[in-house]
Amino acid sequence: MKALQLVAPSRFDLVDLPVPDPGAGELLVKVKACGICGSDIHGMDGSSGRRIPPIVMGHEASGIVHKTGADVADWSPGDRLTFDSTIYCGECGYCRRGRVNLCENREVLGVSCGEFRRQGAFAEYVVVPARICHRLPGDLPFEEAAFAEPVGVALHAVHRLRLGPGESALVVGAGLIGLLVVQALRRAGCERIIAVDLADDRLALARKLGATDVINSVSGDAAAAVRDLTDGDGAHVALEVVGTTPTVQLAMDAVRKGGRVCLVGNITPTVEFPLQVAVARELDILGSCAINGEYPDALAAIADRTIDVRPLISATAPLDDGAEWFARLHAGDPGTFKVILQP
Numbered sequence: 001m002k003a004l005q006l007v008a009p010s011r012f013d014l015v016d017l018p019v020p021d022p023g024a025g026e027l028l029v030k031v032k033a034c035g036i037c038g039s040d041i042h043g044m045d046g047s048s049g050r051r052i053p054p055i056v057m058g059h060e061a062s063g064i065v066h067k068t069g070a071d072v073a074d075w076s077p078g079d080r081l082t083f084d085s086t087i088y089c090g091e092c093g094y095c096r097r098g099r100v101n102l103c104e105n106r107e108v109l110g111v112s113c114g115e116f117r118r119q120g121a122f123a124e125y126v127v128v129p130a131r132i133c134h135r136l137p138g139d140l141p142f143e144e145a146a147f148a149e150p151v152g153v154a155l156h157a158v159h160r161l162r163l164g165p166g167e168s169a170l171v172v173g174a175g176l177i178g179l180l181v182v183q184a185l186r187r188a189g190c191e192r193i194i195a196v197d198l199a200d201d202r203l204a205l206a207r208k209l210g211a212t213d214v215i216n217s218v219s220g221d222a223a224a225a226v227r228d229l230t231d232g233d234g235a236h237v238a239l240e241v242v243g244t245t246p247t248v249q250l251a252m253d254a255v256r257k258g259g260r261v262c263l264v265g266n267i268t269p270t271v272e273f274p275l276q277v278a279v280a281r282e283l284d285i286l287g288s289c290a291i292n293g294e295y296p297d298a299l300a301a302i303a304d305r306t307i308d309v310r311p312l313i314s315a316t317a318p319l320d321d322g323a324e325w326f327a328r329l330h331a332g333d334p335g336t337f338k339v340i341l342q343p
């Protein structure tokens with residue numbers, strides 16, 4: 001089978017690999033669409049330590065069951081599906097307590113690090129355990145279904161905040177995940193959604209997708225602007241979707257006393273943390289990692305367009321053009337949200 005393999009830092013080859021065989025409880029999936037994730041782009045040069053070559057990346061995919069392994073009861077060839085990016089064991093303490101995203105034996109599709117190497121979906125076929133798979137509703141196009149993973153990430157982050165009626169929300173960063181978070185907030189009934197970014201075109205899209213107010217933080221004190229919009233107090237909750245010192249500080253400065261801050265972005269491993277802001281204003285600081293049970297809801301939201309992913313598809317391209325797209329995205333292609341590869 002054809003596969004786009006990272007063979008050395010920042011170097012891809014279109015290689016021919018044997019079609020994997022599904023083991024017990026596994027499905028062989030013919031991949032129809034797979035999105036390029038920010039973590040793939042940041043990981044391809046080796047800097048994150050999570051894409052050690054050789055590896056076939058790709059964890060935002062949809063496709064068709066091609067073959068079932070032994071002991072698979074409820075799937076048949078031809079079924080349309082997507083799957084979790086996290087392969088959880090289902091047996092450890094975290095899995096049994098219903099926190100599969102924190103599984104002790106967690107592997108992530110298309111990631112290779114010190115502990116594991118798991119081939120992903122930038123290939124004609126991929127093998128996944130049936131327990132992490134989800135059926136596609138109706139005739140949902142594969143390109144849109146490939147968004148189930150990032151949409152699930154956005155839904156999970158909003159769930160972490162347990163939003164109350166009438167609460168206002170700040171979203172710091174209007175990139176792909178930020179724009180999905182804006183829509184997840186709107187879908188959760190949030191009536192005041194303030195988006196902050198450095199780019200006017202992203203903010204215009206944020207407004208179109210549900211932000212009630214947008215602030216370009218290039219032009220001044222964004223925290224003060226948020227307070228102005230919220231009776232001088234600051235937002236009830238903030239979602240930080242970048243992961244750098246200034247954006248984390250903005251999220252913490254712009255929530256009111258007793259507010260909640262959900263940290264989603266992690267583009268840098270450490271940030272300078274404003275300790276006194278957190279302590280003296282008694283903030284709840286939450287982390288949000290991947291997805292825990294939000295897949296069915298994510299697929300329903302994409303299908304009924306309460307989360308519209310179509311404006312976020314910048315390009316769809318054949319797998320053969322993958323290396324070119326990775327180079328372009330790694331160089332920083334402004335205005336590009338999601339590129340979908342079709343093996």
Ligand SMILES: [Zn+2]
Pocket residue numbers: 037038039059060149
């Ligand atoms: Zn991803």
Ligand SMILES: [Zn+2]
Pocket residue numbers: 088089090091092093094095096102103104105106
């Ligand atoms: Zn587990």
